[in-house]
Amino acid sequence: MxxxxxxxxxxxxxxxxxxxxxxxxxxxxxxxxxxxxxxLQGPVFLQEPPHRADFSNSTGVVLPCSAHGNPAPALRWQTGDGAPALEVAGLRSVLPNGSLLLAPFSPRQFRPDVHTAAYHCVASNSVGTAVSRRVAVRAAVAKQQYEAQVYDEYVVAGNTAVFRCHVPAFVRDHVTVTGWLRARSQRITPDVSAGK
Structure with a gap:
């Protein structure tokens, strides 16, 4: 002074x-x-995680986070509901630079609470705390077996029945239904010119 x-x-x-x-x-x-x-300065983010992070189980993803302040802020991660995002051996860890690593994993290691979740980076020092934007992460599991389902629909004779192809949530955003099979041999495709 x-x-x-x-x-x-x-x-x-x-x-x-x-x-x-x-x-x-x-x-x-x-x-x-x-x-x-x-x-004295409260934490200010230099780099925040993106709003969304889609990744493959074969690549994993690093969610960046860095902040400055005086004293230097400590970085930690929390889940979307505010609980600490603790290390999960081989799947989730905080790197020395403060970034969150979601490591590559095998299909049998998929955990929704880790791989289809929301996170926030939190920077804290004696002056205050800053919370980053929410990042929604979603892992696509390559080579994981799945089966699309079509359920019976009941309709009054003479009316139209609508069948839906139910695809499991973990691959839904990565699958496009391009046609239907009747009795495993007759392919039914949409007629774009007729609007069907």
Whole structure:
């Protein structure tokens, strides 16, 4: 902390000298206050995770997070509901730079609470806490077996029945239904020109 002191050696001071002494004292006090304000700073994100992160189980994903402040903020991760995102051996860990690593995994290691979840990065120091935007992560599991289902629909004779192809949630966004099979041999495809 800087201390400003003014010494007046003559009993008789001119008006200009007094104004100069007051201005110097005010300037010194302002500089000391500015330095003090620069010493403490709450966390500010330098890099936040994206809003969404889709990835493959064969690649994994790194969710970046970095922040600055004074004192230097500590980084941690939490789930979308605010619970700590603790390390899950071989699947989820925080890197030394504060980023969250969702490591590559085998299909049998898929965990919805890790691989289809929401996370926030949290930066904290003695001045305050900053919470990043929410990032929704979703892993697509390559080479995982799945089966689309069509369920029976009941309809009154003469009316139209609508059949839906039910695809499991973990692959739904990566699958496009391009046609139907009747009795495993007759292919039924949409007629785009007729709007069907």
């Amino acid at each position: 800087t201390t400003a002191t003014a010494f007046v050696t003559k009993e008789r001071r001119s008006g200009a000298a007094m104004r100069t002494a007051v201005a110097v004292l005010l300037l010194a006090a302002a500089c000391a206050g500015a330095r003090l304000a620069a010493v």
